[in-house]
Amino acid sequence: xxxxxxxxxxxxxxxxxxxxxxxxxxxxxxxxxxxxxxxxxxxxxxxxxxxxxxxxxxxxxxxxxxxxxxxxxxxxxxxxxxxxxxxxxxxxxxxxxxxxxxxxxxxxxxxxxxxxxxxxxxxxxxxxxxxxxxxxxxxxxxxxxxxxxxxxxxxxxxxxxxxxxxxxxxxxxxxxxxxxxxxxxxxxxxxxxxxxxxxxxxxxxxxxxxxxx
Amino acid sequence: xxxxxxxxxxxxxxxxxxxxxxxxxxxxxxxxxxxxxxxxxxxxxxxxxxxxxxxxxxxxxxxxxxxxxxxxxxxxxxxxxxxxxxxxxxxxxxxxxxxxxxxxxxxxxxxxxxxxxxxxxxxxxxxxxxxxxxxxxxxxxxxxxxxxxxxxxxxxxxxxxxxxxxxxxxxxxxxxxxxxxxxxxxxxxxxxxxxxxxxxxxxxxxxxxxxxx
DNA sequence: TAGATTGTTAATCGATTAACAATC
DNA sequence: TAGATTGTTAATCGATTAACAATC
Numbered sequence: 130x131x132x133x134x135x136x137x138x139x140x141x142x143x144x145x146x147x148x149x150x151x152x153x154x155x156x157x158x159x160x161x162x163x164x165x166x167x168x169x170x171x172x173x174x175x176x177x178x179x180x181x182x183x184x185x186x187x188x189x190x191x192x193x194x195x196x197x198x199x200x201x202x203x204x205x206x207x208x209x210x211x212x213x214x215x216x217x218x219x220x221x222x223x224x225x226x227x228x229x230x231x232x233x234x235x236x237x238x239x240x241x242x243x244x245x246x247x248x249x250x251x252x253x254x255x256x257x258x259x260x261x262x263x264x265x266x267x268x269x270x271x272x273x274x275x276x277x278x279x280x281x282x283x284x285x286x287x288x289x290x291x292x293x294x295x296x297x298x299x300x301x302x303x304x305x306x307x308x309x310x311x312x313x314x315x316x317x318x319x320x321x322x323x324x325x326x327x328x329x330x331x332x333x334x335x336x337x338x339x340x341x342x
Numbered sequence: 343x344x345x346x347x348x349x350x351x352x353x354x355x356x357x358x359x360x361x362x363x364x365x366x367x368x369x370x371x372x373x374x375x376x377x378x379x380x381x382x383x384x385x386x387x388x389x390x391x392x393x394x395x396x397x398x399x400x401x402x403x404x405x406x407x408x409x410x411x412x413x414x415x416x417x418x419x420x421x422x423x424x425x426x427x428x429x430x431x432x433x434x435x436x437x438x439x440x441x442x443x444x445x446x447x448x449x450x451x452x453x454x455x456x457x458x459x460x461x462x463x464x465x466x467x468x469x470x471x472x473x474x475x476x477x478x479x480x481x482x483x484x485x486x487x488x489x490x491x492x493x494x495x496x497x498x499x500x501x502x503x504x505x506x507x508x509x510x511x512x513x514x515x516x517x518x519x520x521x522x523x524x525x526x527x528x529x530x531x532x533x534x535x536x537x538x539x540x541x542x543x544x545x546x547x548x549x550x551x552x553x554x555x
Numbered sequence: 556t557a558g559a560t561t562g563t564t565a566a567t568c569g570a571t572t573a574a575c576a577a578t579c
Numbered sequence: 580t581a582g583a584t585t586g587t588t589a590a591t592c593g594a595t596t597a598a599c600a601a602t603c
Contacts, residue, residue: 297543330510
């Protein structure tokens with residue numbers, strides 16, 4: 130009934146699809162089109178919108194422009210969201226330079242690491258000692274943290290973030306992090322996702338007759 | 343009933359937890375412990391195992407060593423799995439150097455890009471022209487591909503992979519890729535996951551009374 | 556108007572959890 | 580044996596989908 134994780138993920142997907150449609154010059158859209166675009170049933174689309182009080186017109190579908198505005202308001206994309214990043218290793222450095230965040234209104238305002246050779250206080254996005262992270266979070270009122278430190282350090286970094294006021298975390302360390310339930314943690318475990326692909330590929334080739342080879 | 347995505351993800355998580363328990367010197371484990379470890383109900387654990395014919399002993403729980411073996415066999419982790427990577431940008435380069443795959447028996451055997459300055463045929467993991475990807479896949483019988491190219495190139499790269507025989511894909515380009523249903527595609531959309539965290543943080547602070555601030 | 560599409564209620568489906576007999 | 584834990588069936592829960600009245 131409520132706004133569960135999958136519902137929100139779908140809202141974000143609708144928004145991406147709407148931007149693409151808008152870029153193509155479309156002005157209105159039907160639940161049918163939008164369903165096709167993100168691979169769900171049209172009823173699902175209408176149900177999702179109705180859940181958040183977004184309505185279209187009975188015969189004319191939804192106005193794309195207005196729908197985007199509604200979704201932006203809902204997803205909190207009307208102001209830029211500041212985030213910090215802990216761990217400037219492989220993944221961390223990639224995230225730091227990742228272009229995709231900007232268009233979603235997300236800005237990584239600082240990175241933190243324990244390795245002094247990584248520090249660069251004058252960079253556009255400064256890299257600072259991990260020991261300064263807590264103060265930085267408090268001083269700038271940051272709510273969102275990204276964890277890209279090694280597995281062994283992840284829980285400690287998490288605790289430091291939460292203690293200083295972080296409320297939402299995207300975690301790339303390959304373990305299930307735990308915290309009190311007034312903190313949102315979203316775990317992205319790349320190994321696990323790849324392992325999952327491999328499983329399904331192998332399962333497929335054994336179940337449904339081996340092809341070619 | 344069948345082995346859906348979430349079930350497999352849980353199996354992988356059990357396996358990680360079991361490795362940790364084993365490292366701590368434990369020999370056997372109960373569904374209760376394992377449930378705690380990955381945050382699910384003990385019944386869920388037993389159900390999952392029973393689904394794959396993994397059984398314990400009525401009074402003594404499960405032998406960790408044996409359980410790991412069972413899970414490895416199931417998840418196809420008994421032999422190394424070869425994968426290729428398309429797109430050596432921020433994310434691609436990070437994945438190329440990512441240490442986590444090795445311990446899961448996954449090896450990226452080659453990277454591909456269109457930028458000649460990225461090529462390095464002699465590197466331990468060679469970076470080759472994207473145009474050679476198809477032949478490489480066929481020649482080495484690769485089944486798993488990772489896509490880390492820009493959004494605009496993703497569908498083309500996907501098609502090239504599938505045409506050459508790739509059966510499973512982990513996609514980091516921020517769009518929902520589509521293919522025939524004998525190809526497994528697992529989309530990791532980092533922006534979307536972060537946006538999701540932000541939504542829930544904002545939703546929380548408005549619903550459950552703003553705290554401190 | 557007739558036709559098409561929304562919005563919502565009811566039905567279905569699938570996954571999780573509870574209950575409990577079997578048994579170590 | 581008594582107590583604890585598995586394995587599985589039945590119940591519950593939640594999310595998706597179908598159906599259809601309202602209406603543009």
